[in-house]
Amino acid sequence: MSPYKLLAGNNWLMQLDELEELCLGAYKRPMLYKGKTKKWHDKRIQQQEFQELEKVLLYSCYYSQHPKRNDWSQLLEDALWAHRTAYQTLLGMSLHRIVFGKAVKRCNLAFNQASKERKLQLQELNKLHLETYKNSKIYKEKVKCFHDNMILRKEFKVGQKVLVFNSHLKLITCKLHSKWDEPFVITNVFPYDIVEIRDETIDKIFK
Known part of the structure; x- marks a missing residue:
């Protein structure tokens, strides 16, 4: 020098x-x-x-x-x-x-060995991806069965008070306005979940 x-x-x-x-x-x-x-x-x-x-x-x-x-x-x-x-x-x-915090790594110049190692790493990643997909699918099926078992079949009886959903389309609706009308009293029960209700305020029967 x-x-x-x-x-x-x-x-x-x-x-x-x-x-x-x-x-x-x-x-x-x-x-x-x-x-x-x-x-x-x-x-x-x-x-x-x-x-x-x-x-x-x-x-x-x-x-x-x-x-x-x-x-x-x-x-x-x-x-x-x-x-x-x-x-x-x-x-x-x-x-x-x-x-x-460490020295520079040396490059692996053995291209055949490096390509094989890379393929193995990609296969491991694909395997982990498939395992996570299967686990998520099994988890969703178990959760669905649990929630379905918790659902109880509703049986209507005469004298019960129920709410009726108002399905009429309104262009302008208030934010705090409820779509459920005031409670009605069941007067008669028919097969296939058909009921007859009566409005106590008007004293009118609906089916």
């Missing part, structure tokens, strides 16, 4: 030792704040310092190469060095490891 880097927009060279001092020696350097010296513990200033360092490394890697970008292979080692030094934070790990 070359010990010098050419920076963009500047006609001067920066040595790698100076970059290392910027990155690693930032915590040891005191700063003047209101006439007093205090240690480098301000997180915002640390972030600004690392951002400046990243810009310097980016410009040095981008603008020192040929316009056609044919010499990227020569700068690979420098780019790796920049990646190692730029993210040496207090945690001492890269951004991917900070976010995900």
